[in-house]
Amino acid sequence: MTDSATVAAQTPAAQDRALPPDGPSSPAGHSGMPALSRFGIPLGLAGLGGAWSAARSSLGSPMWPEEILYGAASSLWLILTALYVFRGLRRKGTFRADLKHELAGPFASFIPLVGILLTAHYSQYLPPWGAWLCMAFIAALAIVAAQLLAHWVTGGVSMQSIHPGYLLPVVPGFFVASIGFSSIHSHDAATAAFGIGAFFWLVIGTVVTVRLMAGGESPPAAKTGLSAYLAAPATANIAWMVSHPGPVGAVQLGLTGVLVIMALMQVMLLPEYRKIPFTQMFWVFTFAVGATTNYAIRWLATTGLPGRDIYAWTILGLATAFTLVLAARTAPK
Template structure:
């Protein structure tokens, strides 16, 4: 399996980002006459990347005894394991227009895995006394992103009751984990350099919640406006972080930008379709093209890192040779 067997769970942020971009183009096709094939091609690309990484991750956890449980207990990596199933839910949404029954099965199976993992990880955090300085915005993924993406996915495949249930999981966990996360970012030492890009995840909960709520309640109401307002605030906060991002060396962690900013872009396009300003279609296209350029740049930089063999983590060091002892020679007492 070679280098693929060194696939860590955070690498699934790449197909997650591609599904976010596909969702943006899907909304653009419905509101601004974009070709539907762009969204379909991006879902296919996301599925291909997801499958390759899944093969690699399965090799990782099956060739090293106890690797999966170690990942689920790791204070840095554990939240990212859930992204594997969250991406599967997103792929089910992309499949729904072409094979609705199959898409429903994919969404439901992935949803059960996501909620199950979210519950297990919540219990793990409750009993494991996590180090607050290792707490990072990725902790929003299993229950906040998982619950809200599951809400939109379930509603899309025709299960609005399940969508409401998952919306509750996502919103309540956002209120709890989100407040703890901001406390950590406000008052504790800065994140380690490899985790700096995860601050982009902070912008995601509000637009993902907004999209889930639009799926449940297409006509904008007070909650929809409130989620849009908080999305604006957290997007402005990201602008202040740009100098920090520019000083950070490129790592696969930069894929954290992709789904987060795709959620902002998709919600913006959705609101433009509701409000219908004079330049609605032009603004929608501009947002989608800027997002595509950003994700394309991260993808190109990732390919360069792959070619340079700097993308994957280095192989673990070989175990030390067993100690040898020399028996005393016969007839020569010590």
């Protein structure tokens, strides 16, 4: 049965849910996707900033690239958050409606997620305020994730609307929370956050994969969310490595294997990505690429691989070039 026939056979209520979420019939069509997708830009810049931070520790790179990236991410995040809050004050229930947006809802987690990345970086300059802010954003992420989960498990979404972006709040989100806890030296909390991410990686990852394998083709706007398959193992690897310093153990090797196969899958998906019209949602790729680069640099530093520094610089250069290309395409003409 084709997708159109499937929709036609549904009840009217189900048909409403099956419509493209950014269309006129979307419950948050007035906002949702356009507003929340913009937060992918500071998320990607902060992710690349983390890669340059790893390069400073492992390769002796200068500090200025990471500070420029984190500074740009901070400025954009503050501006976008202020605009989003201002719009919400004018329209009561905006954030709640955006959370229920079947396509864009998971991206509401970008707001606290970027906050965690920024405060984890700046906490080294602002003790103890940085640590408190980092914990506050982790708490905000937990609240947003809990709201999303409560909405999802009470029939708030249709199976047809589920896409890989549903992984972002509860899988990479909590792995980033683990990284944040490690940055403020809260090892037990970092382990707990890692456990949450691992649990939902199994649970939500299974649901999403079944949907993609058996539920028909996803809308083009949702296909950028396939980068979450890369972001999940990348952030998991970083989280485990920073919370378990020392020789690489069995868990780290297993997670690295998952990252490698997910990176290969992304390469195989390139023909599909080339078919998608360019939008701001492409910035979610930069976070996955930045996190993968971050871990690759850290992992290479633990090996005795000949030419490891050359490999690390090459990967970092490609990730930076990729982000610059997206920035050029996003800039107003």
